[in-house]
Amino acid sequence: MFDFFANAFGYVLNFIYNLINNYGLAIILFTILVKLILLPISIKQQRTMKKSAKLQEQVKSIQFKYKNDPEKMNQEMMSLYKAENMSPFSGCLSSIIQIILLLSIFYLVRSPLTFMRKVPTDTLNTYINQMKEEGKEVNNVYPEIDIIREKGKTNEDVKVNMEFLGLDLSQIPNQNITDYKVWVIPVLYIISSSISIKLTTALQQKNNKKKEDVIDITEGKKEESNEVDMVMQTNKTMSWLMPIMAISIAFVAPLGLALYWLVNNILMIIERLVLDKILKAEEE
Numbered sequence: 001m002f003d004f005f006a007n008a009f010g011y012v013l014n015f016i017y018n019l020i021n022n023y024g025l026a027i028i029l030f031t032i033l034v035k036l037i038l039l040p041i042s043i044k045q046q047r048t049m050k051k052s053a054k055l056q057e058q059v060k061s062i063q064f065k066y067k068n069d070p071e072k073m074n075q076e077m078m079s080l081y082k083a084e085n086m087s088p089f090s091g092c093l094s095s096i097i098q099i100i101l102l103l104s105i106f107y108l109v110r111s112p113l114t115f116m117r118k119v120p121t122d123t124l125n126t127y128i129n130q131m132k133e134e135g136k137e138v139n140n141v142y143p144e145i146d147i148i149r150e151k152g153k154t155n156e157d158v159k160v161n162m163e164f165l166g167l168d169l170s171q172i173p174n175q176n177i178t179d180y181k182v183w184v185i186p187v188l189y190i191i192s193s194s195i196s197i198k199l200t201t202a203l204q205q206k207n208n209k210k211k212e213d214v215i216d217i218t219e220g221k222k223e224e225s226n227e228v229d230m231v232m233q234t235n236k237t238m239s240w241l242m243p244i245m246a247i248s249i250a251f252v253a254p255l256g257l258a259l260y261w262l263v264n265n266i267l268m269i270i271e272r273l274v275l276d277k278i279l280k281a282e283e284e
Contacts, residue, residue: 001100001104002100002104002107003107004102004104005104005107005117006095006100006102006104006105006107006108006111006115006179007115009030009034009105009115010031010103010108010112010114010116010118012033012117013026013027013030013108013112013116014116014117014118016033017116017160018027018028021034021170022161022163022164023112023160023161023162023164023256024162024164024165024167024169024259025164026162027039027109027169027256027259027260027263028259028263030260031260031263031264031267032263032267034101034105035264035267035268035271038097038098038101039271039284040270041097042275046272046275046276047279050279055080055081058080059077059080062076062077062080062234063077064157078226079225085212088235089142106257106262108262109254109257110141110142110145110254110257111144112144112145112160112256113144113147113148113158113160114144116160117157117158117160119157120279123157124143124144124147124158127147127151127155128143128147128157130151131146131147131151132155136150139172141252142254143170143172145172145254145256148160148162148170149162149168150169162256163280164259165256166181167181167184167185167253168257169255169259170254170256170257171254172252172253172254172255173186173251173252173253173255174251174252178195182255185219185255185258185262186251186255186258188262189258189261189262189265190263191264191267192269193261195265195269196265196268196269196272198239199269199273200272212235213261
């Protein structure tokens with residue numbers, strides 16, 4: 001499945017690359033294009049999140065009222081979602097679609113010769129064998145990146161212009177630890193990830209604060225407030241764990257992949273801020 005989407009996206013990325021002959025710029029334009037395609041899904045998802053936050057007040061009341069009658073509680077909750085024309089699982093489909101697309105693009109950027117340049121597998125295997133015979137190391141995870149770096153200089157069929165603002169996007173940080181330039185994009189990616197996570201956490205805390213106030217007024221129950229505190233604490237923990245995961249990935253990934261993630265994060269931050277203002281204006 002991921003191969004199918006990666007192959008389809010490869011035609012688009014290759015079309016952009018042929019126009020500008022620069023892999024870095026092609027990735028940036030491609031990322032913007034993908035974001036625009038996913039924009040309707042993002043809008044729907046953010047609207048669903050805001051609507052869900054409002055419904056949580058009523059959901060909490062139902063859960064408290066029928067806590068000793070699970071069957072009645074489920075019936076009342078389903079009636080609530082039906083009355084609001086909303087599925088309790090709404091948002092899941094859009095999240096699944098975005099995950100599928102994200103992994104497909106990972107496949108694409110990891111193997112640009114296969115999915116973007118459409119180089120036959122036999123040709124790639126021939127180059128890999130030649131490199132091994134020459135005593136050159138071939139990365140098992142990113143063999144096509146090594147082919148571009150070593151064979152792209154003399155073979156037009158596997159040539160991809162990876163130079164971008166003085167950086168070589170075929171470089172992998174853990175293979176070039178002493179070269180400070182390979183850390184520019186991963187560090188920016190980590191910073192953008194932290195900003196994105198903290199922004200999401202801040203929005204969630206804002207919603208949770210509203211729900212906590214309502215719960216304290218309507219029910220006066222400490223356990224519900226503790227539940228909100230638990231969610232907030234989990235989000236705070238994630239804001240530390242995610243950057244750690246991000247640096248681990250950025251450390252072993254080619255800079256081309258890190259560039260895609262960086263641009264995607266920047267666009268995501270802009271998207272969340274803009275959509276939050278637009279949806280807030282709609283509510284008012």
